[in-house]
Amino acid sequence: MKEVKITIDGQEVMAQEGKTILEIAIEAGIKIPTLCAMPELGFTPGSCRVCVVEVEGAPTLVASCVYPVREGLIIHTKSERVLQARRIVLELLIASHPLDCMTCEKNGDCVLEDLAYELGVKESRFGRIERKLPLDESNPFIVRDLNKCVLCRRCVEICNEIQQTYAINFGYRSSKTKVIADGDNGLRYSECVSCGQCVAVCPVGALIDKAAQGKGRTWEFTKVKTTCNYCGCGCNFDFNVKEGKVIKVTSNPESVVNGINLCVKGRFGYDYIHRDDRLTTPLIKKNGKFEKASWEEAYQLISDKFTQIKKESGSDSLAVLSSAKCTNEENYLLMKFSRAVLGTNNVDHCARLCHSATVAGLAQAFGSGAMTNSIKEIADASAIYLTGSNTTENHPIIALEIKKAVTKNGAKLIVADPREIELAKYATLWLRQRPGTDVALFNGLMNVIINEGLEDKEFIAQRTEGYEELKKTVLKYTPEVVEKITGVPADDIRKAARIYATAPTTSLIYSMGITQHTTGTDNVLSTANIAMLTGNVGKESAGVNPLRGQSNVQGACDLGALPNFYSGYQKVTDSQVKDKFSKAWGVDLSDKVGLTVVEILNAAYEGKIKSIFVMAENPAMSDPDLNHAREALKKTEFLVVSDVFMTETAELADVVLPGVTIAEKDGTITNTERRVQRIRKAIEPIGDSKPEWKIICELSQKMGYNMNYNNPGEIMEEISQLTPIYGGIHYNRLDDGGLQWPCPDAHHPGTKYLHKDKFSRGKGKFFAVEFKEAAELPDEEYPFIFTTGRVLYHFHTGTITRRSKGLNEIYPEALVEINPQDAEELGVKEGEFVEVASRRGKIKAKVQVTEKSGKGVVFMSFHFHEAAANLLTNSALDPVSKIPEYKVCAVKIQKIS
């Protein structure tokens, strides 16, 4: 861009032509007051007119936030004409603004207040016309007081342009103008998804966090920057703490992953921290009832029992379930505890249930089982192939990047999903495959690509192996054949294949719709196949991008909470690796691959596993075929559970240990894009609860193994020494946006995208995969396909979100999503109850009639213990990764009168 010379307040400065006067002024250290502009979000509507300045020769004053500079401009930012105009604008705003500043939530953090102070405006010469609009308190999280609204439009902008929910906009005209939600009926009754972005950007007290009302003002809070503990996006935000309590969450634009954006759970879903049903002391079950106990008692009992079982039945009769909700350090310690103290590799965690197929599949094809690219690269992809991910609800912040790619950057989006997910609206093509037919669909796409000569021949030749075998297999899958299997029209398959192959960069994004099948690993291999076939790996804004479900499911895998790996995917069967850990930990270690989650429970059912230590997981809700899983947990001789609430699993335990939430501990977690970020202690542990890392250390000590760390930072030092991909991860490097692994040494900047010039395994490997049907298909008796997932307002087994007041108010109960045609045939209407039954169990839930579900397919989330979807699901496993088939089983549905 051209450099031009301009004069601003008598000072000559060189500026880039086309930049705004405001930008140049900021660079030159000249402060221009603003109200509506949020340049950091690219939003400068130029409508409040507070930032006006004088440009010599211009007929009127100009809004500096939007006026581009050019050679020779002479600008005055503080002339009397300018100051007068600003004062008038401010007086016009204040004339209708309630002056209850002393009791306003926004006091101290209010832009209008700051402006009045700066310009010395005490009152308005124009008199007062108050608007007298009623408060909108309909939304459980947000109070709208439009009397205070200055119509800056920030909320509308973020809702429509970034969040793209279009829940609010300017309504009416002239002095009756106000921000309205849909038909002006209150926020609750609009399309609003309660992300609260509007609250985050409101400059005045018009949009207020309902739960924080009356609980403190800005100067009373200590802000503690941390990382969200819900999904795998890894958003940063600040806990606002007052007098030892987390009052609210605020976000800021500097956060690397999410900027100012958060979803409803991140922004409003942390009220569970101070729930009074938190577990606050250890509990020991005596005669079928829990009794409070001291830590000493609890440790002693656990230590005695573990030691006894180990002695009597061997180390492998013990097992440990680690947690994707706990920190990297805790996962590391627990797997160390399992391997070094208990002596078994029977350690696993819920990643088994969500993305073990990813780890298995991508490791085989690429050599590394993680998201190849970064979240921020998505927005710049030329095409996106999204499959098996209802991103809007499960990874809301990543969905924003996809929307940005489509609506702002012109990317073509192909959605392949049996459900009509929200992002289908943004799609160039929506392929509605029959659940469980993903391999066929991928093979069909590759068939077209090869037949039309669209494959990346150079990439295939130089960077891959196994192509001929793949080609032989996929050539059988013509679009017509695939149409018969998947139900996707042959022409759509052709169109999608062409888009995939011809776009300069195509990013494939998937989630559990791909992995949670008995063919999960095959599905994942197929994603790798098509990405390599089109040369879309190892470059920016492309790749294969599995979205990890929980906040630290990536980290829990990275840190070796897996039966076959130590931290950093170092094999337990590799003797060199074993020796390294053995030496570091000072004990002999087993080289026998341990059991996976479902296998552990099966073994418990059979009596082979006698005791399990469950850290902050809830298999009694999350595992497939729950009746079986719960029975297995009951059959254990000794079950220890640590968690923050009394979960369905904890109910079955012999000892329950009170853990803490992320607000009460330090540590790191690793998000879906391999970014290791800090969580920071904001408050003291509630009651007698303890962070899990401390619990593991103290229990180890009790059991005679020296595990002694002063803080999680020391644990990370040990991790970095033993784990090459985390080799350069040190706490002092994590304050500014974290680091993405692989990060082998202290000077490495981290890795934005993987496999740049070389795959982790050397050459990328094609796997020819044949289509196989799901384990259980609908039949006459069980005619519907049952598929499961999550919804925006809840998380996992609902342990914490069901305890969040607002989340539960918005989405209080389980719903069975049924296609309108099916509903009609079943004679059920929206809101009526049905019984849904599979061969394994039955539940009762309310019907939601929706086009989202295809005909013959019903969907339920698994958050609700009252109607636990996993009572129905099939525990049939993928033979390689041992992931259960949550996405397909057969059910029947009956109306309950």
Add this chain to the structure above:
Amino acid sequence: MTKKDIAQILVGIDGNTVLSGARKIKTKLITEINKQGLLDQVSVIETGSIGPVNKGVVIGIYPTREIYGNVTENDISEFIQERFIKGRPYKKLLLPEKLPIEIDLTAYDPRKTQYFGRIVLDNCGKINPEDIKEYIGVGGYEALGIALKEKTPEEIIEIVKNSGLRGRGGAGFPTGLKWSFAAKAKRIPKYVICNADEGEPGTFKDRLIMEGDPHKILEGMAICGYAIGANTGYIYIRGEYQLSIQRLKKAIKDAEKLGLLGKNILGTDFDFEVKIKIGAGSYVCGEETTLLNSMEGFRGEPRLKPPFPAESGFLSHPTNVNNVETFANIAPIVLNGAEWFKKFGTKDSPGTKVYTILGHINRPGLIEVSMGITLREIIYDYAGGISSGSFKMAQIGGTAGNILSSEFLDVPLDFESLRKLGYSLGSGAILIMNETVSVVDFMKCCIKFFVHESCGKCTPCREGTKYIYEILDKISSGKGKTGDLETLKLLGKSMKDTSFCPLGQSAPNSLLDTLKLFPEEYNQILRK
């Protein structure tokens, strides 16, 4: 004239006269002529506005050029008898105005095009706007043919530039220059938009142009499309303009049938289609960027400039927006050349201007006069003088325009002369008021309009109009206080200086003018 016509009766059918029963009059005229056995001598022709307004159904007679007003069904029989059997004027309904005649440059008088030639209204009140053959018969679409077959797009832009034509929407931006911006823009497709969202109170010249000569607009748009490289044109038109919409729709269809619009126009490889978008009645949608928002289905509020529409307009594509009257000038310019056009009007503002003149005058109506004519000439030569009392002030350019008091009667009305006074020519409405009009009451009316029409986007306009009205209301109800006038001035000036778009910038124009011209009136009320 065909047949053995000795006369043609023109029935002005426009939005005004339709309401007075013009269609019935037309039928009755034919019946009566038939009855009298005059069918082969007198033909009855439907046309657009003949000129006078507030005169009920207006009819004109060629070749004698008489105009009759307030024609009712009861008059017809007597009228035919008197006029065509007895052969004398029907005095009862005769108006002083005359029908225009053809442009006659030998009789050229730069000041008085009303009688010696009109450019925009040339065909209005003369041809049947619903018959494309009549338009073609008077040279219609010839300019388009010349443009497509004999000129390059660059040459067309040069001609328009050289003509000195300035936008007739009010701001007076040089049209050729505007076109050259859109022509330079790279992105395709490009769009041509005709701004027919005539919302300025008292202004209805665009309506009468569209009703009277719709093909002229289409031809102008097509030439513009050719010049800038656009293949689609839109007419954004007020929903209230039903007759215009109906006639434009028919005109588009007829032109398409004859290959004058649509694919391969006149056998060339130039395609141009015209579509109609109907507005929903918001004043600010006449502002060109607001119009674009409205066309795209967004809330009617202005966009930031830059980018200007020429670079990023409709659907973010290069777009050229011109007013109806501007487009109506194009075909005559291309046909007759830039030099011909410059013979009309003044050096800085060549051509003519169409005005609707209203208020306390004897002959309100639609006139087309040379640029540079004075307000005095308009009032006394065209409007028949003040109807009662004496001249007090005139508001030119509609509610957003300026106030001229008697000291301005001899200021030439053209872009430059007014600009020198800090005024603008505006929309083409001239409202003339006598001494019975209270300045404060009049201002209340004007500001109330803006209170209603402000889009609400920017602070000064949304809030400023409201508080100006409040203060005026207090003054007029005797609750004014010292300092109010200062506050009004300050607020008005601030609005002009800080508002986002021309609406807010021009809303206080008349107020500030009256505060300057008639301070004693305000003070009088304040003192009471």
